[in-house]
Amino acid sequence: MGVEFGLLGPVVARDADGSSLPLGAPRHREVLGRLLVARGRVVPVARLVADLWEGEPPAGAVGSVRTFVAALRRALEPGRLPRTPSRLLVTDGPGYALRAGRDAVDAWRFEDTIARAAEAPPQAAVALWDEALALWRGSVLADFPAAAWASAERARLEALRLDTVERRADALLATGAARDAVADLRAHVAAHPGREDGWVLLATALDRAGRRGEALEALAQAGDALAGGRGGRALARTEARILSGTEDSAAEPAGTADSIWNRAAASWDRSVPARSRARLHATAGLLRDLAVTGADGLVEAGRHRRDLVAAAETTGDTELAARIIGSYDVPAVWTRADDPEAAGELSRAAARAAARLGPDGPAALRGRLLSVVAVESRGDAAADAPLARAADAPADAPAAEPWRRRAAGASEEAVRLARRLGDPALLAFALNAAFMQSFGDCGSAARRDALGAELARLAVDHQLPEHEVLGRIVRLQALAGLGDFTAADTEAEEIDRLAHRNERPLAGVFTAWYRALRICEAEGWAAARTPYLQVLADTADCGMPGLTRGAAALVALVPIMREDALPDPGDFAHLDAGPYRPWLDPLLLAASGATEQAHKALATVPRPPHDHLQEALWCVLARAAGAVGHVPVLRRAREELTAAEAEYAGAGSGLISFGPVSHHLAAINAALDAHAPSSSATADGKL
Template identity: 80%
Template sequence: MGVEFGLLGPVGAWDAEGAALPLGAPRHREVLGRLLIARGRVVPVGRLVADLWEGPAPAGAVGAVRTFVAALRRALEPGRVPRQPSRLLVTDGPGYALRAPREAVDAWRFEDTAARAGRAAPHAALALWDEALARWRGPVLADFPHAAWAAAEQVRLEALRLDAVERRADTLLATGAARDAVADLRAHLAAHPGREEGWVLLATALERSGRRGEALDTLRRARRALAGAYGPGARPALARSEARILGATGSATEPAGTADSVWERTAAAWDRSVPARSRARLHATAGLLRDLAVTGADGLREARTHRRDLVAAAETTGDTELAARIIGSYDVPALWTRADDPEGAGELVRAAARAAARLGPQGPPALRARLLSVVAVESRGDAAADAPPSRAAGAPAAEGWRLRAERAAEEAVRLARRLGDPALLAFALNGAFMQSFATCGSAARRDVLGAGLTRLAVEHQLPGHEVLGRLIRLQALAGLGDLTAADAQAEEIDRLAQRNERPLAAVFTAWYRALRTCETDGWPAARPRYARVLQETAVCGMPGLGRGAAALVALVPVMRGDGLPGPDDFAGLDAGPYRPWLEPLLLAASGAGEQARRALTAVARPPHDHLQEALWCVLARAAAAVGHVPVLRRARDELAAAGAESAGAGSGLVSFGPLTHHLLAVDAALGVHAPCAGPAGDGAGGRSPLAAGETEQD
């Protein structure tokens, strides 16, 4: 509606231009304030009467409230047609509700901005804390300081404000601006001397400003102030701060966040304070592994190594909810669909499924959404397969594990949206992305999904998932051939990755730029770029990306042309996980037509991931060479929906050229090798693929 409301100070409302709206007499503003603190819930007329007249209400109180509401509606929606229902201050059942979005109320925006600041890195957090605190114009509901209906909200919001002041000061310390924090904290404590955390922060700021004596004197004054407010007693935070300052041996002026000793002292304190084999250690370890996974290649390897052990340790406690929390805590953004450790991924899927089954559908919905997201993310490609995939030469078949993973992704997103938890929704959307490859030709759908994830991540300061959302878009746009839009995503990814210390993102943008060079300048120009990116990928800590990558690159010039590989094109290359789909092509190229046909009859359909279109094209090329009609027909059916895309480009890694080119080749092969066609050769040397006397493969 373009109207903004204020609780953080006198009750107010402003139009879209920032002009104050005429709310009328104090009773009108009081009704508005009472409806605002209800946060969109209905306030019955009787409740409004009781709140506005704390003693016995006059005989016309109900009518007066209705008059106040009517006047407020005129003020808030001056352009509303007479007798048209209000869309802002609505009548609902026995009372009224104010339907204002969160961003329209200063108190709610303060809370949301503070929450984002609490998740942000120090320099970004400082700007957010300033933005949050700038919303305060005075005490909460300042024109109704003694209203009983306002008391609880006044106390709650004021406590959040005091906490925000202290967390902003802590952020100043973390950025090395200790001197700036001193003045703010002194003013804060002059008004609120009972804040122990504020005193500790002031002492710390003084110490880091080189004023050690003042810091110790501040702690002594803090004890007197707190004793006056709460009586004598132990003040553990003050005692710890004093012991630290007295025992400090390093430079008192060293800024926060630059000394390794801070980590060492904290780790030592953790070991001393937290009992061995406690649940707190499991929770802390889960958080460390999650953070470790995004630090780079070494951290990713370590996180992958220890994650399975952590899940096993949590399951041995016998506490289903604890195990579920540990399993669901690893919400690291995931992109590459070939699991780095397929066996481990399968174990995690089964562990998450066990925990979800034990919790049941009535278990905590947020926890259930996390477990379902784990199932969806880890079931990438065929990692969670519990039966052999269907064959490429046969008809499509329902595969239970894939259907379960798809349903898990859908339910996780539904639960996360219902709960309104942005971080949980981002994790669930990651699972939905992993399960978005049910059919070929899904690049446009993935672009929409990536755009939604990016918006969510930007709005709620989730930098890791913003990088993920943009990478999803980068790949999808490359598949759709919109390289200009993909370039913009690549530039933003690199900027975000550098700012938020996400080094692995650069691996994906390097692959994309090699692909782009191939699309615009041809294979000879792209070849040296691919050589460099293969070297980088070999040490990136993602074997699911690295294994077989050189074979994918070697396929590029082959598949962008019309022939078969040369005898030395793949010499010494490890095809890794792609060997089953490359093998028939290599056999056909070597003249082993019968072996190639047998391989095509036995090979499984390509995994449902980024490269399914590319691998179907590889199978189709081999099938055309040796006359394997069932695979040609299946490839034609699978690829039909992807006609507007480039083969493989949706991976962001390689492109085999327009899919229309490959479809035309399949059509030509089917036309030549239809059942009514005459005798054929063995597929070698460019001859017709069906040898005399042979039939189509079943």
């Protein structure tokens, strides 16, 4: 329809001649910006009202929104006949949508242009990067800098712009135009001093331009700018390369690992075409290996994996996309996803690929995709509806929570396929998926021990060291849950030995936590307090927020839950309970004497997630319910925990232990007896 829109700066609309259209007052432009951010999706009127008037909207807000939309329609389609429906700003169900093509919105053209640049050879890429950056007229949605509805899109596009500046500079370096890159890179790092890649590129450009002293000075400035941050390694490598005196590191002995890596990487870039599918396959393998190198590698691999999967899906080659998605068989040991949103996206991508392959597709590839679905659906990461309440009687889980049925079914089919094919690597991945889906009920430590033992044996027989480490961690946790701490000690020692030999430092996170738990079991909380404080500090930046976020609050609960006590709410005031907040709050309310509020919280709190800590969280809820006499939660907790009576509450996590489940069950029964209705009250009809 000839109208073009701008988000990369103030919100604008232009006609086919490039003339600005009169959009009216700021509220009109804000409605337009909000609809553009929705990317063609319908925005309900209620959502528009909430976004435009943060806080309490005025009484006539809905009518005002409709007035704004009507004015925008007149401005965007001035030649539209009266009573003719708009073809651009349409009414759809409960709201409005803007039907604009990708070429009609500057932000979308920017995204498409950088995607083309990423696949182009360096010379052509520079022109495309320039074309993309020329679309920017200022900050994203510059006339609405404080709008909460714009914050996510603003952050995403700004991050893409910074990445584009650096990739353009990288392409300039590849064409030999180092001098041309210097000025822009200086401005870039001055405006964004926390960008380590920008500093590396600036130092490289200065060095290649014959200004080695300035290059080293830039690296020194970068070190100051990044002090206390997450940078450093790339700077050190760049400095070593510059000091060696040759850009291609030829001064290094030819047989050193770094020299071989540098030469092989350079040969790869020269030899493999930019759009070759071999690059996607190689990147997938690189990210898989990167994920097990340590905390930084795990974080970076996770960040790039989403982009890689998206790139593979855009090829339109179903089998290629399936192979890329299914290649990431990195051992997964924790049931709470580090990034639930990303996990959900990856699970859905794997499910789409499996559906496109169909039941007659390659069986091994289907098995890998099903394993991805199960692993990424860990805990309740794939939940597409609110969780059932803890106060409700347990429903038929497959019917009430279909996402669990899908994930469990995926893991079961993956294991069947792997066993039928006799593929040990696929079976190891499928067993990992089965482990992730083994938390459907409390009291499953024995089953997990069996899974871990099979996985470890398989890995030893077929030289799969990463999965041997995984199998032993699974056993370590399960044995702790079963209270067999002597056997768990043996697994911890073997895990540390394997991790050292195979350079897998992240395994040490789990053994460090287990040893604090072990001291607590053997010597009591007083002896374990200092080791727990140490392990909290040592593993805070291990790259696994799903494991560590909220862990300090769990540790603070240990001495309370191991005794028949209530917490001091003040002890938790400054602790981040993270994802465990919903299950901790009723206990803190009960402890503070807010009985009615605790009752209400217990009536609405969702059931604990199906993960490593479900038994521990049921015990926490039971302690709160016992304190305020909430019988439905007490009964539900008893029903859930009875299957785990022989286990230690929480110890199956390998992180913390609240002591024997049997002790908590005894307390639940005592509380139920104390709050049971008396016969006389029942006879009087009072209860």
